[in-house]
Amino acid sequence: MPGGHALVGAGVRLDPSEPADAAGIFAALDHDAVWAAGYSGGPSARPVDPAGWVRRIEAAAAEQRAMFTVRAAGSGDVIGTSSLGDTSLEHQRTHLGWTAYTPSVWGSAVNPECKLLLLTHAFEECGFGRVKIQTDSINLRSQAAIAKLGAVREGVLRRHMVRPDGTTRDTVVFAITVDEWPAVKAALERRLGVKE
Numbered sequence: 001m002p003g004g005h006a007l008v009g010a011g012v013r014l015d016p017s018e019p020a021d022a023a024g025i026f027a028a029l030d031h032d033a034v035w036a037a038g039y040s041g042g043p044s045a046r047p048v049d050p051a052g053w054v055r056r057i058e059a060a061a062a063e064q065r066a067m068f069t070v071r072a073a074g075s076g077d078v079i080g081t082s083s084l085g086d087t088s089l090e091h092q093r094t095h096l097g098w099t100a101y102t103p104s105v106w107g108s109a110v111n112p113e114c115k116l117l118l119l120t121h122a123f124e125e126c127g128f129g130r131v132k133i134q135t136d137s138i139n140l141r142s143q144a145a146i147a148k149l150g151a152v153r154e155g156v157l158r159r160h161m162v163r164p165d166g167t168t169r170d171t172v173v174f175a176i177t178v179d180e181w182p183a184v185k186a187a188l189e190r191r192l193g194v195k196e
Contacts, residue, residue, distance in 0.1 A: 002084035002094060002126050003066025007117040010192075011109055014068035014117055017060065017081065021069040022053035024078030028102040038136030039100050044165035060085070060098075070101065070114055079105050082114055084122060092129035094122055106141075109192055115149055116188040119176065129178045137170035146174045150184040 007014040015021075026047060029035075035043045047053055060067035065085030072079055080101035087094040096118050101110055122128045133151050135142040147153065151174035160171040176184050188194075 001064065001066070001087060001089065002121060003068075007068065007121055009073065009113045009117050011073050012079075012113050012117070013071045013073050013076075014082065014114065015071065017057045017067040017069045019054045019057050021078065022050040022057060025053045025069060025081050026050040028078045028080055029100050031103050033103050034100050037139035037141060038163070038169065039139070040098065041164045042136075042167075044163065065098070067098065068118075070110070079110060080114075082118060084118060086132075092127065093132065094126070094128050094130075095132045095134070096122065097132075097134060111145060112149070112188050112191050116185065116192065119181065119184065119188075123178055123181045130175055132173060132175045134171050134173045137172050143172055149176070150180065150187050151176050152180070 003016055006016070017025075026049065030046075032043075035046045047056070057067060060083060063085065064087065065083050066087075067083045067085075068081065069078055070080040070082060071077060081098065082096070082100075083098040084094045084096055085098065096115070099111075099114070105111075119131060122131050133146050133149075134157075135146060137143075137156060143153075154173045154175055157171040157173060159168045161169040163169055
């Protein structure tokens with residue numbers, strides 16, 4: 001199963017989330033822009049205080065989802081969260097998702113480095129054959145970021161979920177397989193300047 005230890009890169013550190021992280025996650029993600037495009041159910045699902053994030057951290061643990069608190073490596077400031085969940089060991093698959101960052105790091109090296117750390121953990125440490133990444137169909141920024149990773153767009157699950165406000169969500173599904181992983185990894189490393 002994924003999780004259980006920190007994933008450490010040059011610019012970010014992903015620590016297994018604990019209730020004590022809730023205030024930092026709340027402060028990092030308490031921005032209208034984070035929720036506007038449907039993250040985690042959209043604006044109506046936005047926590048109103050850190051206690052809402054304590055409940056999310058506890059829910060992740062209860063469903064055996066490896067939730068990580070994303071920190072800037074230098075300062076230790078909380079800048080977001082991401083998870084590996086919906087895991088099937090039998091079928092060698094997991095879902096990389098539940099990802100959001102504070103807007104000040106959008107478009108920076110944070111997302112590609114987080115994805116490199118999480119995908120390396122999934123494929124090379126856990127031995128998965130498939131990692132799914134999905135997003136709300138209204139979240140065009142997220143779809144572009146997922147495609148830029150080299151994930152293959154597999155299709156749209158129509159009327160896939162009911163959002164907390166009662167509207168329905170279509171979900172765009174992407175995936176990376178273990179066969180594709182070497183090329184995806186090399187491209188991420190080039191983006192981050194890890195290898196020439």
